[in-house]
Amino acid sequence: MRSEDERHLTPEQIDLAAGMQDAPAEVTAHLESCPQCAEAADASRRFRAQLHSLRAGKTSLRGTECPATEELAQLAGGELSVERVDWLLEHIAGCDYCGAMLEAALGSAALRDSDLQMLQQLRTAEPNWQHRTGLAYARSRRWAWRAGCTGSAVAAAILAALVASGATRWIAERDVSDSERLIAGARAVLRPLTRAAGAVSRAARGTRLYGVVRGEKQYRRR
Amino acid sequence: MRLRQPVVTTNSDEVVFLLRGCLDRGSSAEWEGFVHRVHGTVACAVLRAARRWTIPTSEMIDAMVEAVFLRMRLDDFAVLRRFRGNRPEGLLAYLRTVAFEVVQDDFLVRHVEQPAPAGAPMLVGRTLPMERDVLFGRIDTCLREGPAFPGSRRARQLFWMYYRHGLTARATAEIPFLQLSQQEVENTIRQLTRRTQDSLAGNTGVRAAEAPGGSLSLNEGEP
Numbered sequence: 001m002r003s004e005d006e007r008h009l010t011p012e013q014i015d016l017a018a019g020m021q022d023a024p025a026e027v028t029a030h031l032e033s034c035p036q037c038a039e040a041a042d043a044s045r046r047f048r049a050q051l052h053s054l055r056a057g058k059t060s061l062r063g064t065e066c067p068a069t070e071e072l073a074q075l076a077g078g079e080l081s082v083e084r085v086d087w088l089l090e091h092i093a094g095c096d097y098c099g100a101m102l103e104a105a106l107g108s109a110a111l112r113d114s115d116l117q118m119l120q121q122l123r124t125a126e127p128n129w130q131h132r133t134g135l136a137y138a139r140s141r142r143w144a145w146r147a148g149c150t151g152s153a154v155a156a157a158i159l160a161a162l163v164a165s166g167a168t169r170w171i172a173e174r175d176v177s178d179s180e181r182l183i184a185g186a187r188a189v190l191r192p193l194t195r196a197a198g199a200v201s202r203a204a205r206g207t208r209l210y211g212v213v214r215g216e217k218q219y220r221r222r
Numbered sequence: 223m224r225l226r227q228p229v230v231t232t233n234s235d236e237v238v239f240l241l242r243g244c245l246d247r248g249s250s251a252e253w254e255g256f257v258h259r260v261h262g263t264v265a266c267a268v269l270r271a272a273r274r275w276t277i278p279t280s281e282m283i284d285a286m287v288e289a290v291f292l293r294m295r296l297d298d299f300a301v302l303r304r305f306r307g308n309r310p311e312g313l314l315a316y317l318r319t320v321a322f323e324v325v326q327d328d329f330l331v332r333h334v335e336q337p338a339p340a341g342a343p344m345l346v347g348r349t350l351p352m353e354r355d356v357l358f359g360r361i362d363t364c365l366r367e368g369p370a371f372p373g374s375r376r377a378r379q380l381f382w383m384y385y386r387h388g389l390t391a392r393a394t395a396e397i398p399f400l401q402l403s404q405q406e407v408e409n410t411i412r413q414l415t416r417r418t419q420d421s422l423a424g425n426t427g428v429r430a431a432e433a434p435g436g437s438l439s440l441n442e443g444e445p
Contacts, residue, residue, distance in 0.1 A: 077312025078398030100386030104322035105315040108393030134254025
């Protein structure tokens with residue numbers, strides 16, 4: 001058994017020969033002289049090619065059972081519970097979308113020198129762009145705060161109106177006598193008319209007063 | 223108008239605090255500091271994601287970086303508010319995923335608008351084209367039903383991360399929870415590959431018997 005092992009390549013050397021790593025010269029030399037090991041290396045190479053053909057495509061979409069993006073980021077950042085990590089890794093192992101997302105979260109794909117140069121020359125890398133974006137962000141935050149205040153005020157006003165109308169209805173529908181309800185109803189109908197009458201009378205008074213003042217002025221002029 | 227100096231953080235830990243400060247009525251200088259701090263991460267993520275589809279130009283990257291910053295700003299910074307972690311690595315990883323989503327969405331829209339070539343179906347979640355699905359199922363069954371060893375479940379996950387998602391051993395070793403070195407990940411994948419090949423070929427000879435057991439054992443479920 002031992003002598004046979006010495007004659008043939010070890011599984012590790014077969015892996016090397018199959019192309020997982022650079023094979024040393026003696027392994028390459030052995031492959032040329034031993035058809036059995038060459039066949040084993042070839043089979044290993046074919047099997048790996050088959051495995052690589054399972055590589056996920058780029059057009060995969062998020063599935064219904066996929067975890068939230070934040071969770072994948074937390075996995076990459078090391079901020080999850082043990083149980084959750086286990087579930088996530090199991091899911092990622094079989095999900096194209098989440099696998100790609102994890103790869104993105106880790107940011108591990110190597111960048112070339114030309115890429116780094118391009119990143120340095122980006123328009124968005126200039127201080128001017130970043131200043132404008134910072135300014136826009138701050139303004140946006142301020143507007144959002146104001147909008148939030150206005151929204152809250154409007155909501156409070158609507159709520160108050162609803163409460164008031166509810167209270168009025170409740171008062172109107174209380175267990176009161178028919179005569180009281182009739183009186184209350186009549187008052188409710190008359191209230192706007194009374195207000196309108198008051199406004200008309202105030203306006204008339206104002207006109208009269210204006211007329212008096214004007215008449216006095218004309219008298220003085222004369 | 224006098225320009226205020228941006229708040230520049232040199233310590234990576236400060237980026238999370240800077241974000242919290244910005245979201246809590248931050249000034250333009252603070253926001254500028256945040257933008258300055260995360261721009262590199264976002265731009266790199268955009269470049270990597272775009273490269274999956276095409277050879278990107280600087281104009282394309284610029285436009286997409288702008289789109290990412292715009293996405294962050296929408297709905298009163300809803301995307302940024304969703305981040306609940308405390309570690310800067312977590313925040314940067316999160317921003318990378320946001321950038322990836324923006325780029326992916328953009329290219330998917332273009333992809334849908336173009337007439338699809340034959341053999342390029344749109345895939346949802348776990349699905350694969352049929353022939354690949356069959357092969358995947360066969361190998362996965364073999365991995366699941368093979369002789370169990372400590373950490374066999376974790377080894378299977380590493381195996382698929384490598385072959386299905388193209389995650390390198392180095393990238394996998396960077397997942398903090400796993401606590402594995404690059405070498406350990408490489409060994410695990412190599413040995414599991416050999417074992418699977420032997421199982422599928424019905425080879426139960428010396429190589430299958432030699433397969434993992436001692437060296438291929440991972441501490442599954444332990445941080």
